[in-house]
Amino acid sequence: MAKTTRDRLTYLRRRALARWLYRRPLSQLSPERLYLWSQALIETADVPGAVVEIGCASGGTSAHCDQLLRNIGVRKRYVAIDTFNGFVPEQFDHDAERGTPEAVRHGFAASSHGLVRQILRQLGAPDVELIRADIVTMAPEALPPEISAVLVDVDLSQPVHAALRKVWPLMAPGGMVLVDDCDPHTKFRARDGFQRFCADFALPEEYAYGMGVLRRDPAQVSGTHAFA
């Protein structure tokens, strides 16, 4: 997404005031959904593999949950993926044609990889790994080879669908995936992407507090879960 003059000014203000603006982790998840994601991390503590957040914005949830893992003695990679530049125009256009309001088009454009790196450092979470990529075009090889828990939080239909197609074959048995914004009444169309993915693989559609939920069968023998 090309930054508008307003995005640029917002970005410069955030960069200059980052020390004061981001003194505490600012998760963009609602409290009940942050609770669900935290619970998923605790439930999958013994499942092998990295934790992945797709769509991390300013890193508030990443810093919070990286600390959660450290507090409970779990040493896992926490990998956070974002464009750090907001929505990809064609992906937004696709949803705008189906009702997503233009007003939210530039919602996350006033950011950068460097700003989020700085925020994570000052929040005491320097080990969170950042990947700058569009999840739709990102090579699957850039993802961790085994994953225990994923938060998909990219709001739009196409990147949600692409994210799920890329992470699902890498999920360890017992792993969990949560997809934000699957509430049928939200302005975002993440639910479309989630439903399309569930239909692709004949998976049951499960929801909790407006999040889509996918669980990898814990009984599955390791190594047999790779299908695309």
Ligand SMILES: C[S@@+](CC[C@H](N)C(=O)[O-])C[C@H]1O[C@@H](n2cnc3c(N)ncnc32)[C@H](O)[C@@H]1O
């Ligand atoms: C709702 S915010 C994420 C909030 C974050 N998970 C939190 O809890 O604080 C959505 C993020 O998705 C990112 N995003 C949107 N489309 C994307 C895509 N195709 N690939 C990667 N990131 C994307 C945006 O840049 C934005 O930062």
